[in-house]
Amino acid sequence: MLSPLENLIELSWRAVLARQDCRSGRSVSRPPVEPLSVGRLESRFAEEFPVLEYLDAALDLASNCELSDLASALCPALDQVRWSQNPGYTEANVSRSLLDGYAYAGLSGPDCPLLCEVPRCGYVLLAPGVTYQDHNHEPREVYLVLTPGAQWCLDSGEWFDVHAGDLILHQPWQMHAMRAGDQPLLAFAAWLESGDRKAIQI
Numbered sequence: 290m291l292s293p294l295e296n297l298i299e300l301s302w303r304a305v306l307a308r309q310d311c312r313s314g315r316s317v318s319r320p321p322v323e324p325l326s327v328g329r330l331e332s333r334f335a336e337e338f339p340v341l342e343y344l345d346a347a348l349d350l351a352s353n354c355e356l357s358d359l360a361s362a363l364c365p366a367l368d369q370v371r372w373s374q375n376p377g378y379t380e381a382n383v384s385r386s387l388l389d390g391y392a393y394a395g396l397s398g399p400d401c402p403l404l405c406e407v408p409r410c411g412y413v414l415l416a417p418g419v420t421y422q423d424h425n426h427e428p429r430e431v432y433l434v435l436t437p438g439a440q441w442c443l444d445s446g447e448w449f450d451v452h453a454g455d456l457i458l459h460q461p462w463q464m465h466a467m468r469a470g471d472q473p474l475l476a477f478a479a480w481l482e483s484g485d486r487k488a489i490q491i
């Protein structure tokens with residue numbers, strides 16, 4: 290019997306593996322779990338982030354879209370997760386809008402409920418109108434979008450629309466940014482190789 294958290298992880302990966310990158314058509318494989326004996330802190334945890342006022346709206350939106358099963362699986366897992374931000378993001382390098390408008394619920398990873406080195410995965414929430422500015426990192430990354438109305442930008446190029454159910458693959462060190470429209474953005478995000486979250490370059 291899977292816990293709500295384990296069930297959410299399994300359903301999320303199943304949905305990733307059933308899709309191809311919406312731009313290149315490439316598919317991804319689920320990385321084998323690399324164990325971690327002792328957790329290490331890579332996150333700034335807090336009981337409350339301002340963006341969490343949009344969580345219910347995001348779940349409502351997602352429950353009417355293609356990946357409604359993931360929204361349904363996320364709800365019972367919420368009391369097993371802790372929301373966090375990257376501690377490398379401060380007012381010196383990101384906007385106040387982003388600090389107030391994003392949070393990440395880690396599911397598996399070095400300081401997540403399911404401790405492992407790989408794969409790091411979780412859910413990202415962005416408030417309406419917030420841009421998660423250009424950044425990059427070495428591990429490949431997939432995003433699976435649960436809500437409508439968001440836009441993405443790769444290699445600092447033109448913004449393009451993404452839809453609920455879209456999969457986006459970021460290659461090593463590929464610059465990427467995303468922004469929510471007039472509704473919150475909720476997405477599953479996973480790194481396919483090991484890496485330190487604090488090493489994200491933004």
Ligand SMILES: [Fe+2]
Pocket residue numbers: 425426430459465
């Ligand atoms: Fe990323």
